[in-house]
Amino acid sequence: MTEHKGQVVGYVRVSTADQNEARQVEALGPVDKMFSEKVSGKNTHDRAQLQEMLTYVRDGDRVRVKSPDRLARSTTDLLALVEQLKAKGVALEFVDNPALNSDTPQGEFMLTVLAAIAQLERKTIRERQAEGIAIAKRDGKYEKAPKLTLEHIAEARARVDAGVPKALVARNLGVSRQTLYAALSGSGKYAALAAV
CATH class of the missing domain: 3.40.50.1390 (Resolvase, N-terminal catalytic domain)
Incomplete structure (x- = not known):
């Protein structure tokens, strides 16, 4: 060889x-x-x-x-x-x-x-993000946008009405069951969307 x-x-x-x-x-x-x-x-x-x-x-x-x-x-x-x-x-x-x-x-x-510097930079960015989120939450300014759009909610409602289990619908949409329940009932973050 x-x-x-x-x-x-x-x-x-x-x-x-x-x-x-x-x-x-x-x-x-x-x-x-x-x-x-x-x-x-x-x-x-x-x-x-x-x-x-x-x-x-x-x-x-x-x-x-x-x-x-x-x-x-x-x-x-x-x-x-x-x-x-x-x-x-x-x-x-x-x-x-x-x-x-x-x-x-x-x-x-x-x-x-270079690897150590890159690692330090990543950690520093994560710390800054966490600090920024903590300050925004404290000041009542941190509110994540709803994960589901009106179109998603309409699609989910149609699938649930057709007999598809809510757990499966939630999984397909990439959200938790709690998020799906809130979206379907128009509560929490979805109250504003429900009013539209």
């Missing part, structure tokens, strides 16, 4: 159809296989070439990208991709940011620091 000689796999992304990826391709230098796409980096799952590249790479390969922002739009996405590649035994190299290369002690340290 022949041993797999690791390949250098390039990944290039430009945001819009009128941008040219030639600069990135040139910066990457010679690669064994290139994946290139013209798409917003907002969602990693909507990027066909990225997903194809992640499926293609094998243990011992190296993915070469010009800079972290070409691979991911957020620290969280970047770290998730780094972990995904690491789990496959694939190294990640950034031409513009060699300090972040995943196969060096410095790169691993920098990525660990």
Whole structure:
């Protein structure tokens, strides 16, 4: 059996159809296989070439990208991709940011620091949201909008009248039975809707 000689796999992304990826391709230098796409980096799952590249790479390969922002739009996405590649035994190299290369002690340290910062940021955001909600509740300003619209309520009423169990109707609408009962009786948050 022949041993797999690791390949250098390039990944290039430009945001819009009128941008040219030639600069990135040139910066990457010679690669064994290139994946290139013209798409917003907002969602990693909507990027066909990225997903194809992640499926293609094998243990011992190296993915070469010009800079972290070409691979991911957020620290969280970047770290998730780094972990995904690491789990496959694939190294990640950034031409513009060699300090972040995943196969060096410095790169691993920098990525660990980024992960800690991202985690702290998520916790801080959650704390701020919780504090804001607590203040709004205290001041009587926090009122979640009703989950069911008038159309949902009419549909639910028709289904219940047709003999469908309320528990099933609630489950299909993605609400609790209590929410469905309140909506059908026009009580609580649904009192205003019932008056319409």
